[in-house]
Amino acid sequence: MIFLPLIKICLALCLSFPPLMAIVPTEFQAIFFAKVIKYVRSPDFSGSKKFSLGLLYDPSSPDSKLHLAELFGEFKKTLEQQKSGSLEFSVVEVTVSNLATSHLDGLYLCKGFSPQKLAELLKIIRSKKLLNFTAEESYFNSGVMLGVKLTEGKTQIILNKSQSDASGIEFDSRFLQVAEIIK
Secondary structure: OOHHHHHHHHHHHHHHOHHHHOOOOHHHHHHHHHHHHOOEOOOOOOOOOEEEEEEEEOOOOHHHHHHHHHHHHHHHHHHHHOOEOOEEEEEEEEEHHHOOOOOOOEEEEOOOOOHHHHHHHHHHHHHHOOEEEEOOHHHHOOOOOEEEEEEOOEEEEEEEHHHHHHHOOOEOHHHHHHOEEEO
16 A cells, blocks of 8 residues: 555656656767768778777766766776777867867767857867768757657667768768658
């Protein structure tokens, strides 16, 4: 008898926080990124032997610092084990203040950026023509190029085609068939 009210409370709490239930595991995000590189059809990526991925975070945001802490070790370990052809990965921390001067090939955007700050950062990212991605759904329609999310237990790849076009980054047709394309 006492379990029924407890189950109802737990169910109500779970349903009240659906974003917590729809988070893509960190390890999968790293594997996803390594796999996506295989489908990039841009001159800047062909023939490269090294790929430097920056994890962009805001040191003034506790959410952003926590997200970086969750991601960094997993991305570093997973990407160093992954092979994408003969491409070697390196993973580095990137702050808002050193983004413009960083030498990167790609960028993961951590959570914790306000819409205004995100808009500023995306201008810099576009000018640098960086392949960029996130698992933050609120960033998808703001101009981040690639996203990954869970919908009803299924992984969904999001491609902001206008952003990839603006950056000169093209994807193989096989990738375009499985991605949800937004403009």
